[in-house]
Amino acid sequence: MSQKTKIIEREEVVIRFSGDSGDGMQLTGTQFSDTSALFGNDVATFPDYPAEIRAPQGTVGGVSGFQLHFGHQEINTPGDFADVLVAMNPAALQANLKWVKPSGTIIVNEDSFTDKNLEKAGYDSDPLMDDKLADYNLIKAKVTTLTRECLKDSELDQKSVLRSKNMFTLGMVYWMFDRPFEHTEEFIEKKFKKYPAVVDANKKVLRAGYNFAKTIEALAYNFSVAPAKIRKGTYRNITGNKATAWGLMAAAERANLELFCGSYPITPATEILQELAARKDLGVKTFQAEDEIAGICTAIGASFAGDFAVTTTSGPGLALKTEAAGLAVMTELPLVIVNVQRGGPSTGLPTKTEQSDLLQAIHGRSGECPMPVIAASTPSDCFHYAFEAGRIALEHMTPVILLTDGFIANGAEPWRIPKMSELPEIIAPIAKEGDDFLPYAREEKRLSRKWAIPGTKGLEHRIGGLEKMDGDGTVSYVPENHQVMSDIRKRRVALVAENIPEIKVKGNEEADVLVVGWGGTYGHLITAVRELQKEEKSISLAHFNYIFPLPKNTAEVFSRYKKIIVCEINDGQFAEYLRSSFQDIKFEQHNKLMGLPFTVVELKERFNQLLEEK
C-alpha cells in the first residue's frame, strides 16, 4: 500500500475509539474490526454505549466508546487496556484515559479542545497543554479542520461534511496498523448508495486521514499484526444478541416448529426481539407485548398451541415474569426465557454488565419451582446455548432460562458459521391423533408428559396452574399427590443432567488452583489462566454453561484441586449455590460490582496471590 518507515510485529493490539454519541465511533470501531477480521486476525469487540441517550453534547455522560482487540493469537476478550485511544473530544479523553496502557498512543481531535468543551468535560486546564499526557504518545490532529479542508469543494452542507470526520480518524488508524481500505469503501458505497456525494466525501476523508498519518509519521513505526491461525471455514462477525436470536431460530428449524417470541423491550435484551422481528421471511412471529408479563404469557399461550415459544428480557423483566414462569413449570410446557443480565437491583445500570440474576434464575419463583438454567459465555456461543436452551425445553417439556449478559450481548467476535445439518434434530414429544393420552402421563426416560396440541382430534384436555393429579391431570388437592408431583418436578430437572455434556477443564486435570466461572466471564478467565499456565503456574479453569442442573461430573472435578476460586461479576451467587450443592468443598471467591467485566490483570493478581498462599 505504501512504503513504511519501520514495521513492528505485534501479537495483539487493543484500540478504543471514543467520542460524543454523534461522532460515529460505533461505526468506526465496527469498520476497523470487520476489516481486521477479513484480514485474518482474531477479533473481540465491545461497544460502550453512553448511559444516557440524550446526554448533553460534549459531556462525559454522552461519551460513546468502542473497544476492539485483534491479534495473531486466539483473542478471548476485548482487552483490558488500550494501546491506542482515539478521543474525539475532551469528554472522551476524560472518560477513557484510565483505560490507556502506560506509554500508549492517544489520538485527539485538537479542534474540539475548546474552553467550552474542556469545561463541559470537567477539565480545569487543557490536558493537551500541560504535562498530564507526557507519558503517552500524544498525536494531536486538527480532525475537524482537516476534514473541512479536504471537502472544501464538496457540494455537501457543513453538517454532512463534519459527519464524515470519523472517517479521518479511521484512516489514520488504518495507516498505523497497515489495514486495507477495500472493505470500508465497499461499506460506504453500499450504505450511502442513494447519495453519491456522501460516498465520495467519506472515501476522500478516509484517504486524507490515512495520508495525514503517513505524512506526520503518526508513529515512528507502524504495527503489523499477522493473521491468526484459524480453523478453516466461512466466518462472520456476530454479536451475542444476534447470535441468541439466531440460535433460537435454529432450534425452531431443527424442531420443525414455528418460532413465537413474546417480549417487551428492555436494555440490553432488546436487540434479540428486534432481530427476530426482522425475520418474518423465516416465519418468525414476534409479539411486542404491553409488558413483560404479557410477553411471557403470550409465549406460554403459543407454547400451549404448539409453537416453539420464547420470551426475552433483562433482570427487572425477569422479576415480572416469575409468576407466569411458575405456570409454565406447573403445566410442563416448553419455553425459553432469555435473560440478558445488567447491573441491578431495580433500574440499576441498564447499559452495564453484571451476573447478579443467577439466584433469581435458579430460585426466584413462588413455591418449589425448579427449571433448568443455562448460560452462554461468549458473543458467538450465544448461538449454541440458545439452541441448547431450545433443545432442552422441547425435549424435556420444560421452561428453561438462558442467561447472557450485557457484555457478551453487545460484544462481537468472528464466528465460524455452522451448517444447519451439523446441528442435532430436536424431537419434542408431540402427541398424535389416536394416541393414548392423559395430560400428566409420562415417558420413562425424561419423565416428560406429552404435548397434545389444540387442533388435534380426540386429545381435548385441560391444564392449568392448580396442582394436578399425577397421570390423569384432574385438579387435585390430595396431600400425597402434591408430594409426588413436587418430587417429579424436581426429578425432571435433575434428569436434564443426563442430556448435557460433562464439564471439561481447561488445563491440567489436577492443579493447585481451579478457577471456576460461569457465563460471560469466560474470555477474561481463560486469558488470565492461559497466561499463568504459560508461566508454568499450576492452575486450571472450569467454566460452567450448564448451571442447573450442574454437569454430572462436577463434584468429581472439584475433588481434584487443592484450592477452588469462584469468580463472578456479582457478590458470590454461584459460589453460594456451589456451597449449598457441595457442602464439603471450600470455595474462595473473587467478585466485582462495578458494571464492568473483569480485567485480566486483576484476575492474574488475585490468582497469583492464591497460588502463593500456603
Added chain:
Amino acid sequence: MADTVLNSPNIKKLSAKDFRSDQENRWCPGCGDHGILNSVQKALADMEIKKEDYAVISGIGCSSRFPYYMDTYGFHTIHGRAAAIASGVKCANPDLEVIQVSGDGDALAIGGNHFIHAVRRNIDMTILLFNNEIYGLTKGQYSPTSNQGMVTKTSPFGTIEEPFKPAQLALGAQSKFYARSIDTSIKLTTEVVKSASAHKGTSIVEILQNCVIYNDGTHALVTDKATKDDYQLILEQDKPMIFGIEKNKGLILGGNGKLIVVTIGEHGITEADVLVHDAHTENPHMHWLLSSMMAPEYPVALGVIRDVASPSYDEKMVQQIKDVQALSSIKNMDDLLNSGDTWVVE
C-alpha cells in the same frame, strides 16, 4: 372465527352434551355461572367448528374455572393474564377458535392492561366477561365494577371508588364488537356468543352474572321476572329500540346529547320517533350511550351493541409474513447464516 368448518355432511352434528366434561362442578348452587356454562355449550355445539379447534382460556376466579367444565382444549391460567395467554394461542395457531373467560376482577383489575391491549390489537378471539361486580373466589371483596358505596369485606363502610363500565373501557380501547347478556337468559347468551364468535377480531361479551353468595341480586332489576321487561332493552339490528311490559317504551336522543326514555303514544311520540339500532356503524357514539345506560334511570342494553368489521391482528400477522417471504431471498437458516458480510478462511 375459525377457518376450519364442519362442512362435511357425514360428520355428526355436535350437541351441548358433547361439550360437557367429566369434572365435578364446584360452583355454588344457584350461581349464575351454571347458566352461562349451559349457554356456551349450546352455542359451541351450534357453530360449524370442530370440537378440537376450540381453545378455552381463563384466568383465576370462580368464573375462570370454566375451562374445566368444557370438554375442549382448555387452559386455566393465572390471575389476570388470560387475555395475554389467549393472544399467544391465537397467534400460534390462527385456525383455533379462542374463547377467553374472565371475571370482572380478572379482566379489569389485575388484567386491565392485557384486556385493553388485546382489544386494541383486535386479535380474533371472544372474551366472555362474567360481571358479578364482586370478587367471588376470594369470598367477597369489591371489584372495579362494584357500585360506589357498596359494602363488602374490604369496604365495610362502603366503597369510595368510582366503578368502571366495562363497555366504556372497551370502547376507549377501540373495541369493534361489544355485546351484553344475562346469566338467566340461555337463549340470549347463546345467540350473543355465536355472534361474537362469528365476528372477526376481539369480541367482548359482558355477561351480567349473579353471585348468590357475595353479591346476590346485584342485577335483579334486569333479571327478575317482575321488573325485567321494563329494564331490559334487547337490541336488534335495524329494529327500533322498544322495550317495556307493554312494548310501548322507547329511546330517543335528546337535544343535550343524552338518551331519553319516552312512551309511545304519549306527547305525540310514535314508533317512528324511536331510535333504530345500528351495531355496524363505525362511530362509537351511540354504542357508548347505549352501553352506558344503567337501571333504574334507564333500561340496560342487551344483545349486540357494537359489531364493526375490521381486519384482525392475526390476519395481518399471517399476511405480513407471507408478503415478506415472497420478497426475501432468505428461505432457511443456512441462507440467513451465510447472508451479509462473510469471509472464508482456507
